[in-house]
Amino acid sequence: MKFTYCAGFLAVAQLCAAVPVANDLTDVQDQSGDPFAAVTNGNYSNGLHRTLLQFDQIASRNNGNRAFGYRGFDASVQYVLSRLSTLPANSQSRFRVWTESFYGPPDINTNTVYPTFVVNRREYTIYGFTVPAIRAWASKTRSAFAQISRGPAGTQGCGAPSAPYDPNGSIVLVEYNKCATYTNANFPPARALLVYNPAGTANWTEETVPRPQQPNAVPVGYINRLDALQILKTLDTFTGCPLWSYVKLQSRYSQRPREVGYNVFAETIDGNADYVVVAGAHLDSAGASSGINDNASGSAALLEIFDAMQASNAPSQFTNKIRFAWWGDHIDSWISTIEWSQRLSDKDARNIAAYVNLDKIGKGYYGIIKSGAGLSGEEDICQGFSPVAVQESFHEAYTSLGVTSTPIVDKAVSEDAVFRTVFRKPYGGITGGPDQCQGRECDYFGNIAGNIDMMALSTRLMAWKDGSPPKRQVPRLWRLYNI
Template identity: 25%
Template sequence: MRKPESGRSPRRAHTARRRLLAGGTAIAAALAVGLGPTAAQADTAQLPVLVTVDNVRAHMENLETIAEYNGGNRASGTAGYDVSAMYVIDQLKRAGYKPKKHTFEFDSWKQHSDPVLSVTKPEPKDFVHEDDFSTMTYSTGGEATAAGVAVNTDSGESGCSADDFADFPEGAIAVIKRGGCTFAAKTQNAADAGAVGAIIYNNQKGLFAGTVSELSDIPVVGASDAVGAELLAAGEELELHLKVDAEVVTESSYNVIAETKGGRKDNVVVVGAHLDSVEDGPGVNDNGSGTAGVLETAKQLAKLGKPRNKVRFAFWGTEEQGLIGSTKYVEGLNAKQLDDIALYLNFDMIGSSNYGRFVYDGRGELAGSLTPPSGSAAIQKTFEDYFESKNQVSEPTEFSGRSDYSAFMENDIPSGGLFSGGDSVKTEKQVEYYGGTAGADFDPYYHTPNDTIENINWNSVDELSDALAYSVERFSKSTLPVNGVAPRTLQAPVQAGMQFDRQGDHWLR
């Protein structure tokens, strides 16, 4: 699952710059816990040296081989995922860890055949699946031919209130404009008003991928703005045929969790990457690269002795179906266990072929980010300062809800991490920063069969795995900048009732 690579301003490297903590007492305290000037830390850190690109590459090659011999992918619920988990578990055991499977059940949405959306009156027309419309995930199955009735479509909050359906005729199909609230709320309001189906058309150009998160009461599809305009133009004579062939079944999956033997149990650093791929390919970048970087970091950290803070490594399952593994894990923690987590670091794709150095927006400066939990800004600065010490440019990327940090942030846990770019387009200016090709996606092979070892940028893997290793080593020693009392006052408080606009690759609203 990926995040948009948008940045306000890059961080340029200046080797002469040395930032000290304000106040002599703060400096002395920082040095006492190993938090001296950033460049010195980067030069003396051991993990970035131990975590070599060759070793990370070996893990990625092994994951690709596993996919090759197990149906071509490593998707959750497949042999490819199971063998990938066995590999991770074996590697962790060899390094002295005691990895465990964290199992969970979840509602898995299955679509058995393509949906149908047609105008039957006044002028018959069949719309094209995946060009004009697509099923909202977790739509219930069903079929209906009925009048299509627009629901307050002049409003930016079409369908968000029961009042919008005051005159809605029971047994009709609701035509609703996107915006103002979640798709789940719009669909439930339509069902409560007696609708037999719902079509939510885009309030922006083009088609979108949406979800209602839990099984809906009526069939619901998302449509492009052009489809919406056609439906509204038909007026009161509009009649529609809608069919969705889908259901929800209960399935089980698991994460792999391992933690250091030593370290404070009440100040845990959680480091995560999703282990599963999509069904369409081996997922060597998405997310074999993040998995490999985290795995090798875990192996090398074990050689450094007991850390001051416990480090917990998590390899998430079922991420590609909606961040399910990480969400189930966080939901299963009690209040004390949540409070014991100092921070979460997420690594989802670090080897994109047309890469960038993207750091999650812990300051909440980008338009697509929610205000992150206190302490997230310090994590962002840790990565930025590391890249700066290496004369490498970095840019912020949105906290948009598209990866496994989501559940941690929603529980007020400071979060951060790295990303090498996905389905956004590289600019000319970004070519100056990273090289590569302007006008092309950062990862043209994202979610395709060509997400293979041949299409990995090894400079990206080298640079981002070094930064990954550095952050783990630093926070294993001290989390003072993240959850110390004084630094936390510099960050805006978490939003009440935080909810991301996205769940993985699907829009919630």
């Protein structure tokens, strides 16, 4: 459901009350007449300092966290909306601000939970997964993304009796063959097996799927025959390229209450609507943390770039349309981006040109999310675009300022997972190094207070203006070449 700020949003969540914001943009003004100058040449340090203190105070007033499902997250949404709503008169017609609601995941410790299987943004029902299997799935890995593989035919699909669960493996579709038990047969190592009826007219698998006997065996479920055949047909169209899926946990009873959250968006009216560059950061924190590095730092950078844009004439000069996204629930396997991706029309999905992510930019080194890296770290050459385009653009920008950057393979998966696995779009972004305070109480303002200038440089790089000829322009933010 989509709400335009602020009347519809107020009726649902009542989060539109104004928050006093002192946001002096004098440090990013430029009198050169260049519409991009205020954005690309600005010193963002003062604004970042103020914004991060605001997020820290929000956490302090709300039991020390800004986690989804708690008051601190709602207050963070309110704060972002208050900043986006203070458009100067010359910007009112050049930006659109809205929110989209989503449901948080249900409690996996109840018997009302069941998994659904999302492939190519279409949802399929999995039957036969026991609650212990679902709990095992959720406890072994935070990521619910997995490649899809076709298992061997006949009795070879029954599997080896002692093969263990592999949290980095595939979801394997195997034919029903009256196996005594189905286990991971290392073809390849599996995260789960889905059994289907390969022939005949019966849509359902005809008998109850036997449960694996080994305590560490791979979870086994079954899927309707017609659904399985459709997935396998899709798999055949991805010859030589990985087909990714996502397992989403849902509540069996629709009346069971679940937390409602919001993604916040701001988009330029100007720019080519056929090429939408999305720049995003997750807004929530872990439950025991203020989350100032993880990830108020990325959220603050987006707000400061937005403020600088609205104070300049730049939007009317954009090559592409720019969409800022503050994602609502990062901690629970990025469910807010998954639900958002499923709601997009096919046309809107096609029009996404690229994604740039900001995550934990307040500490460590100048890390660049390695474009083209699959979830296990391998290079994915099947995306249909230069797999290092976004990465190289940031590397060039840092180098031009005499700064050493570090390529980072994002094995943990973040919000960019949807863009690289579901939409198959160019993606990348900026991140920092390991932070011992991540997810802990010590991730408050003091955790990043000495690194504001470092954050300011990375924020400036997000809005870097490339002076190359148009055909050679590489992805900055609005200057992404038309793909």
